Amino acid sequence: MTCPTRTACPYCGVGCGVLATPDGKGGATVAGDPDHPANFGRLCSKGSALGETLALDDRLLFPQIAGRRASWDEAIALTAATFREAIDAHGPDSVAFYVSGQLLTEDYYVANKLMKGFIGSGNIDTNSRLCMASAVAGHRRAFGTDTVPTCYEDLEQADLVVLTGSNLAWCHPVLYQRIAAAKAARPGMKVVTIDPRRTATSDLADLHLGVAPGSDAALFNFLLHRIQSQGAIDAAYVLAHVDGLPAAMAEARRWPVERAAEVTGLAPRDLEAFAALWIRREKGVTLWSQGLNQSSSGADKANAIINCHLATGRIGRPGMGPFSITGQPNAMGGREVGGLANMLAAHLDLENPAHRAAVQGFWGSPAMAERPGLKAVDLFEACAEGRIKALWIMSTNPAVSMPEADRVRDAIRATPFVAVSEVVRGTDTGDLADVLLPAAAWGEKTGTVTNSERRITRQRAFLPAPGEALADWDQLARVGRAMGFEGFDFASPAEVFREHAALSAMAGRMGRDFDLSGLEGISDADYDALAPVQWPVTEAGSRARFFADGKFHTETGRARMLPVAPRAPESRLSAAFPLRLNTGRVRDHWHTMTRTAKTPRLSRHIAEPFAEIHPADADAAGISPADLVHVIAPEGRVTVRALVTDRTPRGAIFVPMHWTSQWASAGRVDAAVRANVDPVSGQPELKGAAARIERADFAWQGFAVSAARPEVVEADYWALARAKDGWRAELAGLAVPADWAGFARRLFGLGAEAGEMAALEDPARGMARIAVIEDGRVLGALFAGPGPGPVEVARAHVAAALGEPAMPDLLAGRPGADRPDPGATVCACYEVGVNAITAAIAAQGLADVAAVGAALGAGTNCGSCRPELQALLDKARADGSMAA
Structure with a gap:
């Protein structure tokens, strides 16, 4: 019997452990790892379906040059020579890498080393710029380093969990289930959700705050004002460990309840209820994600949250702290190796000459980047302007996911040379490549990832790489060698990891927080067997939390509170474009669907792109439920199905970001999003484009x-x-x-x-x-x-x-009486349809979600569908269709 392989899920930043057992036919069965401390055996609908995504029918199996099959030697030689020619003719800043939070840390490390340390440019950025850059900026401004001070246990130990800008039930379902289980075990635990939309996550909340889009900083400034007025500042902690309180408070005092209510759109009583919950429960976690980060003021929003925790000393102790949740499986690993254009490896500062010299000496590199490179939006603007002569895109699809995606697509097309490392053929970005490089996929590659709580997990191969696919680190090392650079003779990911850990040990000796010195001499066998562990990892062991001791990584060793002057999203609303366009994820799909779209059951819940539209906005535009509609913005347009619902606020629409040119005729929503960025983090505002809706009249x-x-x-x-x-x-x-x-x-x-x-x-x-x-x-x-x-x-x-x-x-087109139609899928894990659920509720008198689960299995795995099950129960109760 084949033994299961312990590995990590390739989806969100929760970092769930997975047991994968090959079936001998090229596939595998997948289960949650009960011993992994991130998920303890839980998996979401996407993770549960991983074994169904391994088919090779759409795989890129061989290198291609200009559409023809080529050898690796030819493809590597062409890529290396073209980059070298561009550098020699136009300088190192004429080339760029655009990489991904779905790379493994070892891949990321080699890419960063090659670009920053040997090519000598900072022009390596990542799609994590679209997800977490504002959180990174907030951490660095407050703590001196990009440090997440909390861990998942804090979510279960807290007496209050505040979820802001996070639809956790759909985007990080296993964490949602951990909180739901903790709340069921301790009914006194409270949950607050802050989101303009009422999402599936809101159904867990004791208090839902439907804030006006972009007003989060105003809300937390009001909270900081109340913290002071209620005498909740921890004066001893602040005096010993925090700078900036007077300036931060001077701004916060400008946000009394009346002004906060006007800007946030919340009732004063709800604002006061939120402040009372927060202040009276010392053990509290404030968790945020893309809803805050994807903003032109995302860094300020992060610091507004951190200010409240620093002022009260509620940081680094069990059950309390600010907690940024990453969107991708290895966004954190990329941050550790300096994968962003303005960062250096091992949490060292690119702008610091001593840090640059130390890394250059460690690498023995010939040409160190001396300044930050181009951030994602600026990078593709440079491509459009002809300043980038050679571009290498790895494991991401910017022709779909970047704002102003049509312009980005045209910019990539206009770049003289584009290499794309990709798993599948036929993507919007891959179709623009001069050279296509087949990459090993999840299940075939091996290395490490780091999740949102700083936990490093081994991702292990359990299938052979098909065709001639290679790991990304191997592709990068081959190009580095072909360019004539020493230091790229890596023979395995373990070798890369050892160098990464050794560099972090040097950074640790320089006083930085990211320190893997306890692993720098790890053997190949111990690397293969590495158990999940949180960094830092030193001879003294690992560490779950930071900053309870008041030791920060700023020049003074003290944390920094910042005065945050809230800014609304740039208003481009007008009579022509009166609605605010919000984008995000759905429950069962991931990014641009190159993996999730391969399994039928993940498409049964939502099979086509849609727009959530408030009933009043739909009526004004003459739109009925399920009509096709055009969503039109100055930058572009999409055509999607109307989902008329009061869960989205009036004046706003929500369109998911997953659909590409392979899956829909006009579903690339980021084509309609303006590339307006946060001036500090460079993260685009993906939640605030101006748009209008029109019914699409088809014959x-x-x-x-x-x-x-x-x-x-x-x-x-x-x-x-x-x-x-x-x-x-x-x-x-x-x-x-x-x-x-x-x-x-x-x-x-x-x-x-x-x-x-x-x-x-x-x-x-x-x-x-x-x-x-x-x-x-x-x-x-x-x-x-x-x-x-x-x-x-x-x-x-x-x-x-x-x-x-x-x-x-x-x-x-309909089944006979002997074959009931299950209806649209509600529970993707067990493929239970809406008609089957409503029929069981009516026939069996099912009174709650647990009873539905016992009868049909729905909601008993990842639990993401439980809010929908509750809604069906509520509807049956209201309709009187529930059996007595």
């Missing part, structure tokens, strides 16, 4: 399933998703096809002679239903009808028919 809409991926989609709108044994598609067109049968065959990728066709058309009603059957099994089916709304068909039922014996009632 017809349709739903199709196909055994083959549709390659020719003759529709003006489409959104693809995986289905069992094939694909599913939402479709719409401006003109009704003259030949539905031919349209369907081209959509299914079938010739005129393939299979037998069953058709039902009613031109008077604008309706067509077509199926193609071969050897008695369904190859494809199309259901089309007049707009404006989606065609009525039981989607789960039709998708399940693919590859199965054709049913007599297939063209009816």
